[in-house]
Amino acid sequence: xxxxxxxxxxxxxxxxxxxxxxxxxxxxxxxxxxxxxxxxxxxxxxxxxxxxxxxxxxxxxxxxxxxxxxxxxxxxxxxxxxxxxxxxxxxxxxxxxxxxxxxxxxxxxxxxxxxxxxxxxxxxxxxxxxxxxxxxxxxxxxxxxxxxxxxxxxxxxxxxxxxxxxxxxxxxxxxxxxxxxxxxxxxxxxxxxxxxxxxxxxxxxxxxxxxxxxxxxxxxxxxxxxxxxxxxxxxxxxxxxxxxxxxxxxxxxxxxxxxxxxxxxxxxxxxxxxxxxxxxxxxxxxxxxxxxxxxxxxxxxxxxxxxxxxxxxxxxxxxxxxxxxxxxxxxxxxxxxxxxxxxxxxxxxxxxxxxxxxxxxxxxxxxxxxxxxxxxxxxxxxxxxxxxxxxxxxxxxxxxxxxxxxxxxxxxxxxxxxxxxxxxxxxxxxxxxxxxxxxxxxxxxxxxxxxxxxxxxxxxxxxxxxxxxxxxxxxxxxxxx
Numbered sequence: 001x002x003x004x005x006x007x008x009x010x011x012x013x014x015x016x017x018x019x020x021x022x023x024x025x026x027x028x029x030x031x032x033x034x035x036x037x038x039x040x041x042x043x044x045x046x047x048x049x050x051x052x053x054x055x056x057x058x059x060x061x062x063x064x065x066x067x068x069x070x071x072x073x074x075x076x077x078x079x080x081x082x083x084x085x086x087x088x089x090x091x092x093x094x095x096x097x098x099x100x101x102x103x104x105x106x107x108x109x110x111x112x113x114x115x116x117x118x119x120x121x122x123x124x125x126x127x128x129x130x131x132x133x134x135x136x137x138x139x140x141x142x143x144x145x146x147x148x149x150x151x152x153x154x155x156x157x158x159x160x161x162x163x164x165x166x167x168x169x170x171x172x173x174x175x176x177x178x179x180x181x182x183x184x185x186x187x188x189x190x191x192x193x194x195x196x197x198x199x200x201x202x203x204x205x206x207x208x209x210x211x212x213x214x215x216x217x218x219x220x221x222x223x224x225x226x227x228x229x230x231x232x233x234x235x236x237x238x239x240x241x242x243x244x245x246x247x248x249x250x251x252x253x254x255x256x257x258x259x260x261x262x263x264x265x266x267x268x269x270x271x272x273x274x275x276x277x278x279x280x281x282x283x284x285x286x287x288x289x290x291x292x293x294x295x296x297x298x299x300x301x302x303x304x305x306x307x308x309x310x311x312x313x314x315x316x317x318x319x320x321x322x323x324x325x326x327x328x329x330x331x332x333x334x335x336x337x338x339x340x341x342x343x344x345x346x347x348x349x350x351x352x353x354x355x356x357x358x359x360x361x362x363x364x365x366x367x368x369x370x371x372x373x374x375x376x377x378x379x380x381x382x383x384x385x386x387x388x389x390x391x392x393x394x395x396x397x398x399x400x401x402x403x404x405x406x407x408x409x410x411x412x413x414x415x416x417x418x419x420x421x422x423x424x425x426x427x428x429x430x431x432x433x434x435x436x437x438x439x440x441x442x443x444x445x446x447x448x449x450x451x452x453x454x455x456x457x458x459x460x461x462x463x464x465x466x467x468x469x470x471x472x473x474x475x476x477x478x479x480x481x
Contacts, residue, residue: 004119005029008101008282010275013187016122017094023119029104032297033112039300040109040291041170049302050289052169072172077154079176080145082134087181092127094184095143098282099175106293107285108174109300117151117164126159132404135182136386137397139286139308144176177287179310182400186317187278189406193320194271196413197264198477200331202446203421204260205241205480207334209438210427211343213257214248215239226262230272234265241480243439249343256333263327270323274316281313310399314382317402321409325378328371331416335364338423350426352457360426363419363462370415377405377412418469421476425450426457442479449476 002012005026015021044052100118103110121127128150134142149155153163167175207213216222223235238261252258286307291300337343338350339360351359381402385395428447435451438444449472454465 004101004104006101006104006283008097008104010187010191010278010282013094013097013101013184013282014191016097017090017184017188020093020125022123023097023100025100025104025115025119030112030115032106033103033110033115035297036106036291036293036300037109037111037170039293039298040302043291043300043302044109044170047302050173050304052173052289072167072169075169075172076145076148076152076167076176079141080149080155082131082142082146084132087130087132089125089127090188091181091185092130093122093125094188095130095140095181096122096127096147096184098184098187099144099147099178099180101282102178102180102284102286103175105283105285106297107290108177108287109289109291110171110174111167113164114151114167114171114175121147121151121157121161124159124161126157126161128155128157130181135179135400136388137179137182137310137314137399137401138393138395139177140179140181140400141176143181144178148172148175174287177308179281179286179308179313179399182310182313182403183278183281185403185407186274186313186399187282189403189410190271190275190278190320193324193406193410193413194275195474195477196410196417197267197271198480199473200417200420201238201241201264201480202442202476203417203424204334205438205440205443206424206428206447206450207338207420208242208257209246209433209443210424210431211253211257211334211337212247212249214250214253215242215246216248217253217258217261218242223261226265228262228265229269231261231265234268235261237480241440241442243443245439254333254337256330256337259330263330267320267323267327270316270319274313274320277312277316309395310397311382314397314399314402317399317406318378318380318382321374321378321402321406322380324409324413325374328374328413328416331420332364332368332371335367335420335423338427339364344427344431346427346430350423350430350457351459353459357459359457359459360423360462363422363466366466367416367419370412370419373412374409374416377409379405381405414470414473415466417473418466421450421469421473422453422462422465425453429455430457446476446479449479 001022003024128147130143218238223231288305290303290305349359349361351357381398384398435444435448
């Protein structure tokens with residue numbers, strides 16, 4: 001059971017989304033949210049407050065009758081529209097977990113009863129159905145309005161769920177003023193990419209050993225020359241995984257081996273940056289309007305803000321996508337080396353049998369196809385914009401599109417890493433190397449694991465080989481950490 005108290009971590013979001021970890025809310029949080037709601041209601045009765053005493057979007061200058069009890073429900077119903085394919089369960093659960101975490105930090109001014117209702121939705125796995133199109137990166141309004149209607153019983157949940165009583169204007173807008181869906185999906189994508197990068201390090205070690213690479217680029221002095229952030233620690237990590245005692249075949253390797261450190265540290269730094277940002281976003285009060293309280297939770301003031309405009313997240317997403325894309329040509333370079341007798345002293349494409357045998361030729365094509373998808377997904381979504389609502393919203397971050405691109409890139413990267421793993425393992429086997437011939441315990445364990453893959457090198461259907469390689473990447477990732 002994960003108790004939410006305003007300090008949720010990205011790892012906890014992943015656990016809630018993927019492993020259906022249970023959630024609870026501390027009594028202190030409920031008390032503070034109840035007090036914050038009372039203070040916000042009193043303040044909104046005295047001064048004009050967007051979405052409570054005024055309309056929404058282009059209607060922000062329209063005053064709302066204080067006796068209009070349907071104002072909040074009209075917002076939820078009119079803004080719940082979305083279209084396209086329904087999102088996967090883990091994406092929806094991640095959205096709910098992020099929004100619940102954010103709401104544990106006073107700032108929205110909504111009713112405290114909404115928090116336990118969200119927790120019940122997660123714990124019972126009775127979820128809203130959220131479709132893919134609806135957000136432009138300035139709050140995931142359609143997804144969160146649809147969630148609200150599901151909590152209220154106006155839309156069907158995926159399981160039994162007792163409907164809440166209608167919400168007033170003091171809870172409708174505050175609940176939906178967030179990019180929780182985009183943030184939640186980004187948390188999952190970053191988690192998956194980190195795991196794949198860790199696995200790729202071990203695959204690189206197998207390739208490096210199979211090609212008798214030169215470890216010189218990983219020396220402390222060589223690493224320092226890149227001047228990249230945290231490069232010294234990464235170089236030491238790679239030296240530990242590679243181990244000592246290598247006999248290189250070349251004075252200077254091609255870039256696929258030699259430039260691995262500067263290329264990969266760029267990706268790791270981009271991942272570090274987005275993970276740090278996501279850690280802040282999942283506990284941030286993004287609300288507009290934002291209610292600000294003193295240390296005792298009283299004396300609220302209201303700030304009309306733009307925390308929902310996710311330009312920083314959009315830029316961070318673009319940074320990760322581009323950083324990933326620039327590593328793939330080096331993966332292709334290593335695969336090319338392993339297909340070439342000049343480097344392996346073995347048959348072309350590590351084939352066996354007839355001179356015309358193809359070996360792993362088509363796996364190279366599969367990796368290239370995945371690279372094409374990664375390259376396309378790297379196009380910066382943060383450069384797009386749109387003007388909506390009669391000019392009231394004259395820009396968009398499109399962070400929502402950026403996370404879709406990152407998901408596609410991560411999905412494709414899995415095929416890249418798996419493809420190189422299959423080829424590197426075949427190379428090591430054909431060279432007659434054993435796990436005991438590796439130069440570190442981590443490398444030996446990685447090769448031992450890789451030997452669980454099919455070992456028939458004849459020309460045959462290799463689709464299941466790729467599936468099997470992808471299936472062991474998570475376990476492989478743990479070996480080099």
